[in-house]
Amino acid sequence: MxxxxxxxxxxxxxxxYVCAIRAAQLGLKTACIEKWTDDKGKTKLGGTCLNVGxxxxxxxxxxxxxxxxxxxxxxxxxINHSGVEMDVPQMVARKDKIVDQLTxxxxxxxxxxxxxxxxxxxxxxxxxxIELTKGDGSVEIIDTKNVVIATGSRPVEIPPxxxxxxxxxxxxxxxQFQETPKRLGVIGAGVIGLELGSVWGRLGSExxxxxxxxxxxxxxxxxxxxxxxxIFKKQGLDIRMSARVTASEIKxxxxxxxxxxxxxxxxxxxxxxxxVAVGRRPYTESxxxxxxxxxxxxxxxxxxxxxxxxxxxxxxxIGDVVRGPxxxxxGSEEGIMVADIIxxxxxxxxxxxxxxxxxxxxxxxxxxxxxxxxxxxxxDYKMGTFPFAASGRALAANEKEGMVKVISDVKSDRILGIHxxxxxxxxxxxxxxIAMEFAASTEDLxxxxxxxxxxxxxxxxxVLAVDGQAIHIANRKRR
Amino acid sequence: xxxxxxxxxxxxxxxxxxxPAAIAGTGKGGxxxxxxxxxxxxxxxxx
Numbered sequence: 001m002x003x004x005x006x007x008x009x010x011x012x013x014x015x016x017y018v019c020a021i022r023a024a025q026l027g028l029k030t031a032c033i034e035k036w037t038d039d040k041g042k043t044k045l046g047g048t049c050l051n052v053g054x055x056x057x058x059x060x061x062x063x064x065x066x067x068x069x070x071x072x073x074x075x076x077x078x079i080n081h082s083g084v085e086m087d088v089p090q091m092v093a094r095k096d097k098i099v100d101q102l103t104x105x106x107x108x109x110x111x112x113x114x115x116x117x118x119x120x121x122x123x124x125x126x127x128x129x130i131e132l133t134k135g136d137g138s139v140e141i142i143d144t145k146n147v148v149i150a151t152g153s154r155p156v157e158i159p160p161x162x163x164x165x166x167x168x169x170x171x172x173x174x175x176q177f178q179e180t181p182k183r184l185g186v187i188g189a190g191v192i193g194l195e196l197g198s199v200w201g202r203l204g205s206e207x208x209x210x211x212x213x214x215x216x217x218x219x220x221x222x223x224x225x226x227x228x229x230x231i232f233k234k235q236g237l238d239i240r241m242s243a244r245v246t247a248s249e250i251k252x253x254x255x256x257x258x259x260x261x262x263x264x265x266x267x268x269x270x271x272x273x274x275x276v277a278v279g280r281r282p283y284t285e286s287x288x289x290x291x292x293x294x295x296x297x298x299x300x301x302x303x304x305x306x307x308x309x310x311x312x313x314x315x316x317x318i319g320d321v322v323r324g325p326x327x328x329x330x331g332s333e334e335g336i337m338v339a340d341i342i343x344x345x346x347x348x349x350x351x352x353x354x355x356x357x358x359x360x361x362x363x364x365x366x367x368x369x370x371x372x373x374x375x376x377x378x379x380d381y382k383m384g385t386f387p388f389a390a391s392g393r394a395l396a397a398n399e400k401e402g403m404v405k406v407i408s409d410v411k412s413d414r415i416l417g418i419h420x421x422x423x424x425x426x427x428x429x430x431x432x433x434i435a436m437e438f439a440a441s442t443e444d445l446x447x448x449x450x451x452x453x454x455x456x457x458x459x460x461x462x463v464l465a466v467d468g469q470a471i472h473i474a475n476r477k478r479r
Numbered sequence: 480x481x482x483x484x485x486x487x488x489x490x491x492x493x494x495x496x497x498x499p500a501a502i503a504g505t506g507k508g509g510x511x512x513x514x515x516x517x518x519x520x521x522x523x524x525x526x
Contacts, residue, residue: 346494350486439483444507 005031007342008130008144009335010122010287012036013047014054014328015319016150017106019335023148024113026343031142032115033122033132041135043119045106046099048152048320049328052172055102057195058359059095060175064202065361073398086203088179095175118142124149124292128314131289146314146342149294149302150335151287153280153320160258161187161248161276167255168248171196174275180204185257185271187245189216191358193277194232198360201237208269210243210259212278219356221370221419223385223405228364228421231401243267248274282321297323307347308338316342330354353436355429362402363425367433368417371407380410384442384465386458388422390473393453399423404462406432406442413441415463424455431459442466487513495520 006028009020020032036044036051044051070084110117120134130142155170157163163170174196180203186193189211201207216239217225232239242262249256255274260266282301288294293312295303302317304310310317316338319331333349341347358364374381385405388394402422408415418432435445442463450460461470468475482499484492488511492499495516502519504511 346490348490348493437486439510 005029005116005142005144007031007146007148007339008033008122008142009148009150010124010130011047011150011152011319011321012045012106012117013150013152013319013331014049015152015331015335016047016148017045017110017335018332019148019150019318019339020115021109021113022336022339023342024115026339026345028146028339028343030113030115031118031144032110033118033120033130035119035121037119037135043117044103045110045117046103050102050106051099052175054328056095056099056175057171057192057199059098060091060199061195061359061361063091063094064199068202068361076398086180088177088203092176092178121286123286123289124294124315125289126291126293128312147316148335148338148342149287149310149315149317149321150319150331151283151321153326154283155276156279156281158187158245158276158278160245161274163276164250167250167253167272168274168276170276174200174273174277177273181271181273182206183271183273184208185210185255185269185274186277187257187275188277188279189213189239189241190277190279191356193275194237194358194360196275196277197237198235201235207237208271209237209239210245210257210269211239211241212244214242214262216241217358217364219370220364220366221405221417222372224364224366224403224419224421227403228360228362231362231421232360280320280326284321306351307341308334309341324351325354325356327354327356350437353433355426355433357426357429359426362399362422364421365425365429366417366419367429368415368436369407370417370419374407374416379416381407381416382410382466383407384462384467384470386462386465386470386473388455388458390461391453391455391458393455393457394423396453397423397455399455404428404458406459406462406466408442408466413443413466415440415442415445418459420459422455422458428456428459431456482509482511484511484516485513488516491516491520 007023007030009016009032012032012034020030023030067086118132120132123131132140171192184200184205184207186197186209189209197207197209216229243259245259247258255271257269294310297303302321304317304322308316308318318334320326337347337349355367385403387403389400394400405419407417415436420428445463450457464470502511506512
């Protein structure tokens with residue numbers, strides 16, 4: 001037996017690489033398998049998040065936001081310049097450099113923690129054996145006591161708009177445009193569609209976002225999603241709800257997209273580039289041998305319990321390939337939980353408090369329950385809001401759009417949800433996540449000292465507003 | 480009502496098999512802190 005491991009992780013994305021590092025830290029003999037390679041055949045660690053997801057999209061969002069600020073906001077501060085230009089290839093090259101640095105960093109962490117890297121495709125056989133198919137086609141069997149499947153997700157394709165890698169692209173292609181498309185179509189007004197639409201809209205694309213659902217950001221708190229939609233429309237994003245794409249046709253260098261609107265009428269819009277961002281699906285291609293014993297649910301996710309255990313003892317699955325929100329921090333925490341369990345420790349993960357962030361500008365973030373969820377559950381709640389327009393720090397920064405909203409239980413005052421659209425939304429929500437992990441009441445946060453002037457004060461004031469005690473806004477009359 | 484435990488208190492109580500209801504919480508409103516669980520475990524070592 002050439003290879004015998006305690007743990008073999010399949011996939012080196014945020015779920016898999018974190019799991020492998022934690023398992024190695026806990027003294028387990030650990031290997032990680034990754035098949036993703038760049039066009040030169042070099043293995044790429046870090047998965048979707050580092051290579052074509054979280055990190056590259058944030059790099060482009062930050063670059064494009066600076067461009068907008070320079071173009072539109074600098075004058076306000078008294079900063080005059082004779083014109084700003086965006087060099088798109090340079091912006092994309094900077095992004096690629098960051099990606100290279102971080103993915104290389106994962107390789108360094110593997111070495112430092114003595115995680116064995118296998119380059120190739122892993123397949124789960126019966127009896128927890130792993131078949132490794134390398135780039136050159138050779139096959140090797142790896143024996144292991146535990147298997148962790150972390151194979152991630154792929155963009156969903158829809159029949160009316162097959163991607164061609166040129167005019168019709170998925171999120172990966174949209175991170176690689178070498179020039180700003182004049183007319184850009186985005187199918188899907190979810191996180192990915194909004195972020196990518198924002199990047200290219202800021203650089204001058206005329207953006208139309210087509211969304212099949214009738215409610216904007218259905219998972220977010222309704223008040224926050226309404227406020228956000230208003231802000232995005234003001235920024236020039238043409239977001240069309242209840243727009244169901246039925247067909248597309250490539251004519252020369254143009255994409256003609258047909259969609260039916262809320263009234264059932266057909267409309268045709270013409271784009272230079274079209275991004276399909278309708279969702280992501282679990283990726284399990286060639287992963288499971290028919291007799292391995294691991295089962296999938298009806299949507300193609302690997303079936304697991306609350307501790308990410310599959311139907312086969314010693315085989316776990318984590319991240320986008322299993323149920324729950326498709327978020328990097330969710331996958332990573334599952335990786336830690338599973339490594340802990342394999343090492344014989346208690347493994348725990350609080351699925352109630354996974355924060356969500358949309359990195360538009362202003363940013364949108366939330367944790368816990370939305371007002372509509374609490375209504376549906378019949379919970380007696382109270383809530384307070386605070387607008388950034390009343391925050392001294394926000395005004396100084398010229399970031400006056402958006403608001404903080406805090407919801408708590410009427411009887412216990414325990415905080416149930418925190419929702420923010422505005423500057424540093426993710427950081428403000430994170431303060432709430434910490435408080436909520438300790439079962440904080442709004443009174444707990446009200447009694448906490450917040451620095452002045454900071455954006456965090458908006459959270460403090462929203463918390464005070466829950467009981468009509470905000471200082472810097474007129475409080476709403478209690479019912 | 481269920482006792483409220485801090486994240487670390489939750490983990491240690493589960494590891495040591497301690498019933499959270501048996502721990503005297505010294506935090507606000509009787510919340511059980513990491514210190515409370517550690518003190519409880521030291522006073523009554525698990526069988």
